[in-house]
Amino acid sequence: MEKSVGKKLNTSVFISGRGSNLKSLIKYSKIKKAKIKIKLIISDNSLARGLISAKQNKIKPLIVDYKNKKLTEKKILLALKKNNINLICLAGYMKILSSQFIKKFKHPILNIHPSLLPKYKGLDTHRRVLKSKDKFTGATVHLVNAKLDAGKTILQKKIIVFKKDTEKSLAKRVLKIEHKLYPAALEKFLKNY
Numbered sequence: 001m002e003k004s005v006g007k008k009l010n011t012s013v014f015i016s017g018r019g020s021n022l023k024s025l026i027k028y029s030k031i032k033k034a035k036i037k038i039k040l041i042i043s044d045n046s047l048a049r050g051l052i053s054a055k056q057n058k059i060k061p062l063i064v065d066y067k068n069k070k071l072t073e074k075k076i077l078l079a080l081k082k083n084n085i086n087l088i089c090l091a092g093y094m095k096i097l098s099s100q101f102i103k104k105f106k107h108p109i110l111n112i113h114p115s116l117l118p119k120y121k122g123l124d125t126h127r128r129v130l131k132s133k134d135k136f137t138g139a140t141v142h143l144v145n146a147k148l149d150a151g152k153t154i155l156q157k158k159i160i161v162f163k164k165d166t167e168k169s170l171a172k173r174v175l176k177i178e179h180k181l182y183p184a185a186l187e188k189f190l191k192n193y
């Protein structure tokens with residue numbers, strides 16, 4: 001992998017919806033010491049609320065449809081190349097990247113997941129935490145590999161599950177910590193990059 005000490009990494013954030021993590025990443029990218037510059041937002045949903053943040057911050061959007069996954073991934077890879085992107089941050093992207101895509105990109109891909117991985121990969125994490133009566137939950141930023149939510153963990157943050165917690169209250173509290181965790185994980189990961 002290419003090293004670029006001192007330089008900001010051209011970053012693309014992939015979203016599908018609300019985009020609150022995207023917002024926190026944009027905010028982080030604006031601080032002087034941040035090692036990322038967000039150049040491209042990719043969304044598989046033209047109605048994603050996160051696209052509003054892209055517009056407000058004058059970041060280029062690319063909206064893709066998945067009628068043909070292979071072609072779409074080709075299109076995305078081309079856009080990443082054109083924009084010299086050397087880091088991808090998945091932030092609520094609801095599509096699974098193929099192993100060919102991950103191999104071809106040749107740079108790190110990070111993801112944020114609302115559970116203490118390796119627990120609760122996939123969807124409905126908060127429901128499953130409550131069902132199992134877990135005492136803790138949290139969020140994880142990890143590297144993306146070909147297996148779903150299974151790449152190396154970069155940073156994790158734990159919170160207590162209260163007796164009175166519902167899926168909604170848990171989701172709200174976990175999301176709040178996610179917004180600090182993603183920038184902190186980037187700091188850690190890119191420290192000597």
Ligand code: GRF
Nearest residue numbers: 018019020021092112113114
């Ligand atoms: C977050 O909970 C993230 O961990 C998960 O999807 C959600 C995205 O939320 N992967 P937002 O679009 O960033 O608000």
